[in-house]
Amino acid sequence: MSTQSPFPFLEGLLQKLPLPQIQPPAWAVNEAQRRLVLLLNHVLMQEPEAMARLARQKNQVMLVQWRIFSFKLQATPAGLLDLASAETPADLVMTLTDESPLSLAQATLRGEKPAVRIEGDVQLAAEVNWLVEHVRWDMEDDLARVIGDVPAHTLSKMATTLATSLREFMAKAATFVPGKSSV
Structure with missing residues (x-):
């Protein structure tokens, strides 16, 4: 008798549990996003070609979202990133399609990229793809x-x-x- 891995069963069990939807306070979300932008900029500053590519996309806004989490990044004229205001329309929307944190963790541990749905500016999407492929911390x-x-x-x-x-x-x-x- 052939049985599958227990991971899908455990994941289904976790999703059925009546866990409260804990929403962190807005200030904590904002601070976490700012720290993430600092880290991204630190990594970008180590790669001049990455900064040059982002500088060409200045003022373009990227919306990154997964489940209830989302944030907007804006390319600066210096070739770095900054948080964009919530009212600014996104030129590129990148949505992680896998809803399961466990599946995302498994894919990451296997060295795979998560599945992403991309909508918007094709040139900006190509530059973001180049950054993902070539920039390493x-x-x-x-x-x-x-x-x-x-x-x-x-x-x-x-x-x-x-x-x-x-x-x-x-x-x-x-x-x-x-x-x-x-x-």
Whole structure:
């Protein structure tokens, strides 16, 4: 008898639980969005080509949304990002189509990109796609500035090993069939 992974069952169970819809206060959402913009700009500043591409899209507004969460980003003339006002119409709307946090986490651990529905400016969408494909955060380099090269390298290596192990575990869990030996 073939059985599927328990993850879809657990996810369905979690969705059926009567959990209260907790809405964080507006100030906390705004602060989290500002911190995210700071992080994105920090990463963008390490890649001059990314900044040049964003500068060409100055004043263009991107709406990013998933479930009840959304925020608007605006390209600045400096080639960075800023939060756009809620009233500003979006030139590009990017919606994560997978509603399940568990599915998104599994896809991320497998190294896959989430499914996104894109509406709006084609050129802006192409630039955003280029950014996603080519810009990477060098966390080890940033960490080395704070704690030194050797500890940063060691922590980075440990994180890479953990991520690889999690990917392997998720791959095995997705194909798990109870009652069959995998030896």
